Amino acid sequence: MKEIKKLLICGGGMMGKGIAQIFSIKKDLKIIIYDKFDVDVHNGIRANMTQLKEKGIVTEEEITDRLSRISFTKDFYSDIVKDSDMVIECVLEIMELKQDLFAELENILAEDAIFCTNTSVMSPTEISKKLKHKERLVGTHFWNPAFLIPLVEVVKSDYSKDEVVQQVYNILIEVGKKAVICKKDVPGFIANRMQHALWREAIYIVEAGIADAKTVDDAVKYSFGLRLPQLAPMENADMVGTDLTYNIHNYVLRNLCNSTEPSPLLKELYEKGDLGFKTGKGFETWTKEEIEKSKSDLIEYLIKMVYGK
Numbered sequence: 633m634k635e636i637k638k639l640l641i642c643g644g645g646m647m648g649k650g651i652a653q654i655f656s657i658k659k660d661l662k663i664i665i666y667d668k669f670d671v672d673v674h675n676g677i678r679a680n681m682t683q684l685k686e687k688g689i690v691t692e693e694e695i696t697d698r699l700s701r702i703s704f705t706k707d708f709y710s711d712i713v714k715d716s717d718m719v720i721e722c723v724l725e726i727m728e729l730k731q732d733l734f735a736e737l738e739n740i741l742a743e744d745a746i747f748c749t750n751t752s753v754m755s756p757t758e759i760s761k762k763l764k765h766k767e768r769l770v771g772t773h774f775w776n777p778a779f780l781i782p783l784v785e786v787v788k789s790d791y792s793k794d795e796v797v798q799q800v801y802n803i804l805i806e807v808g809k810k811a812v813i814c815k816k817d818v819p820g821f822i823a824n825r826m827q828h829a830l831w832r833e834a835i836y837i838v839e840a841g842i843a844d845a846k847t848v849d850d851a852v853k854y855s856f857g858l859r860l861p862q863l864a865p866m867e868n869a870d871m872v873g874t875d876l877t878y879n880i881h882n883y884v885l886r887n888l889c890n891s892t893e894p895s896p897l898l899k900e901l902y903e904k905g906d907l908g909f910k911t912g913k914g915f916e917t918w919t920k921e922e923i924e925k926s927k928s929d930l931i932e933y934l935i936k937m938v939y940g941k
């Protein structure tokens with residue numbers, strides 16, 4: 633397998649910085665972040681890590697040590713980019729931008745350099761379209777905030793070589809992530825398919841007047857949401873029995889929302905400009921204080937779940 637000594641991250645935005653932070657735990661790895669625009673990547677990563685320092689999870693020395701392995705360049709053709717062994721692409725979610733970036737990377741990097749795309753929803757097969765060596769590309773779907781959410785879906789394109797999939801999986805495990813392999817290039821990969829099946833039903837319940845938005849969230853938080861990190865659907869189905877699961881589905885599935893379009897209620901909010909936290913109003917209304925509290929409560933909760941602190 634290829635030795636990975638240098639990782640190139642293309643795009644130094646929110647995800648690029650978070651991913652650099654994750655890999656900086658590997659002492660023998662140099663990390664280069666390339667962005668088209670000036671980005672103070674060290675400052676962004678330090679801000680994340682300071683939250684961990686305040687909880688006693690990392691020390692100031694560790695932060696300095698980890699930042700020392702991360703460099704930034706705006707020059708795509710600079711020498712520090714050229715000998716990268718692995719690339720994780722985190723530029724904007726625009727198909728042509730991703731395709732062209734990989735095609736250009738193929739011109740400057742070794743033939744066996746590994747290419748990963750952090751696309752949220754796009755097909756890795758389509759992203760690899762302009763490559764000569766399509767077998768070297770896989771999806772690596774990190775979740776936000778990347779430094780706290782353990783899951784990374786390693787998504788096989790129609791062309792990905794098993795050896796590349798395995799090597800990417802291995803290095804993700806090595807840096808502490810919970811890597812899983814998505815064996816088919818399908819929209820939503822694994823976790824977002826389930827997440828949005830749930831959101832579709834949640835929005836439908838509000839739209840149909842069955843319950844309001846806050847009640848829908850409470851119904852999740854105080855029931856299966858509470859046990860979900862411990863007992864997920866497949867184990868749960870076995871726990872209650874496939875017989876009971878069959879009988880429940882036989883009765884209830886035909887009553888659930890099965891729309892293949894975004895909900896009319898969601899469309900109405902979107903068109904009115906009620907964009908949620910961005911405007912203070914979406915399915916619910918939000919004050920500035922409530923928005924800040926929601927964001928900081930989430931970070932606190934995730935740190936507690938992941939680090940127990």
Ligand SMILES: NC(=O)c1ccc[n+]([C@@H]2O[C@H](COP(=O)([O-])OP(=O)(O)OC[C@H]3O[C@@H](n4cnc5c(N)ncnc54)[C@H](O)[C@@H]3O)[C@@H](O)[C@H]2O)c1
Pocket residue numbers: 642643644645646647648666667668669671721722723724725726729750751752753773774775776
């Ligand atoms: N934000 C999320 O929750 C999330 C989660 C999973 C995956 N993703 C995916 O990760 C990718 C990046 O998302 P983000 O939230 O970090 O976005 P972002 O806007 O924070 O960062 C994108 C960065 O790409 C840079 N960029 C734009 N064009 C470029 C180019 N041609 N070459 C180099 N750099 C360029 C921008 O300057 C910016 O710094 C997207 O594909 C997104 O869909 C995002």
